[in-house]
Amino acid sequence: MPTVRKRILIKLVVLGDSGVGKTSLMTQYVQGSFSAKYKATIGADFLAREVSVDDRVVNVQFWDTAGQERFQSLGSVFYRGADCCLLVFDVNNAASFENLLSWRDEFLQQANPKNPDDFPFVVVGNKVDESRDKRVVSDTRATKWCETHCNIPYFSTSAKENKSVEEAIQTLVRLSLKSQ
Numbered sequence: 001m002p003t004v005r006k007r008i009l010i011k012l013v014v015l016g017d018s019g020v021g022k023t024s025l026m027t028q029y030v031q032g033s034f035s036a037k038y039k040a041t042i043g044a045d046f047l048a049r050e051v052s053v054d055d056r057v058v059n060v061q062f063w064d065t066a067g068q069e070r071f072q073s074l075g076s077v078f079y080r081g082a083d084c085c086l087l088v089f090d091v092n093n094a095a096s097f098e099n100l101l102s103w104r105d106e107f108l109q110q111a112n113p114k115n116p117d118d119f120p121f122v123v124v125g126n127k128v129d130e131s132r133d134k135r136v137v138s139d140t141r142a143t144k145w146c147e148t149h150c151n152i153p154y155f156s157t158s159a160k161e162n163k164s165v166e167e168a169i170q171t172l173v174r175l176s177l178k179s180q
């Protein structure tokens with residue numbers, strides 16, 4: 001008898017300041033395209049893709065939320081039932097890195113998972129394709145932050161050049177399968 005692969009559904013919430021590239025990362029990952037034009041997300045957008053992790057096929061629902069302050073009160077609605085969370089900052093924008101903690105804390109407060117210390121997070125520092133002179137958050141600094149916050153895996157990415165986007169999502173999906 002052939003083995004029947006079990007289908008699994010995972011809800012992945014993407015968080016971070018406005019303009020860091022959340023929508024661009026999702027669009028690159030799901031549709032394989034990138035646009036330099038900025039169009040703010042209103043509330044949240046939803047995308048879906050099948051992801052193969054090890055011997056499993058996982059249906060991942062991406063909840064791409066709005067970073068803009070005025071949509072933040074909607075958070076609790078979108079975070080409920082999340083299986084994992086992608087925290088995004090822009091390596092050329094120090095404030096977006098410094099805000100990671102409040103994104104994470106706010107998420108944990110609203111989503112209220114059973115084991116907050118084991119909840120699957122991945123951090124990505126995006127826009128590494130931009131000029132070196134603009135860069136204000138080094139990999140060392142970001143990795144250190146991730147280590148002190150429950151050893152969150154860190155990836156430096158470029159949605160524009162499709163660098164490490166796949167790896168970051170795969171890691172997050174794998175973590176969330178482990179915790180299920």
Ligand code: GTP
Pocket residue numbers: 016017018019020021022023024025035036037038039040041042065066067068126127128129130157158159160161
């Ligand atoms: P909100 O929806 O307001 O929360 O913003 P967002 O985080 O979804 O940002 P979005 O993906 O819309 O990207 C903002 C701007 O940054 C756009 O002009 C993108 O083209 C640009 N951008 C996103 N990712 C990258 C990247 O990896 N490299 C470069 N150079 N630009 C990027």
Ligand code: MG
Pocket residue numbers: 022023024039040041064065066067
């Ligand atoms: Mg967006």
